[in-house]
Amino acid sequence: MNLDARILHMWHYREDMADRSERATIRIGPQGRIVIPAALRRTLGLSPGDLLVAVAEDNRLVLERPEAALQRLRDRFRHLPRDVRLADELIAERKEEALQESSP
Numbered sequence: 001m002n003l004d005a006r007i008l009h010m011w012h013y014r015e016d017m018a019d020r021s022e023r024a025t026i027r028i029g030p031q032g033r034i035v036i037p038a039a040l041r042r043t044l045g046l047s048p049g050d051l052l053v054a055v056a057e058d059n060r061l062v063l064e065r066p067e068a069a070l071q072r073l074r075d076r077f078r079h080l081p082r083d084v085r086l087a088d089e090l091i092a093e094r095k096e097e098a099l100q101e102s103s104p
Helices: 003-012 038-046 066-076 086-102
Strands: 053-056 060-064
Touching: 053 066, 060 066
Parallel strands: none
Antiparallel strands: 053 060
16 A cells, blocks of 8 residues: 555545545536446435535535535624625715725
8 A cells, every 4th residue: 555545545544533524535427427426425415316516615626405505604704784785885985985096
């Protein structure tokens, strides 16, 4: 077994008490397709036809259900008052910057 294979083997089967998540090595197939192994599908409760959102994050590919992505975003901005609309604030900031740039 070469060094890369041993490292992959150790990573794949390590006994890490802090992280008991399922792990699998997946090969990218023709046309960029991947197959989620049955054990992971069972663990996550995924079924054929389920929709997942794919995100490139910190040099990783993250797949998650749309509801989980939405909940994560809600949690991220939970501290904001409900009447605050970030898009409106951004537009106002951009208008103010444009005014300042056009002023002599």
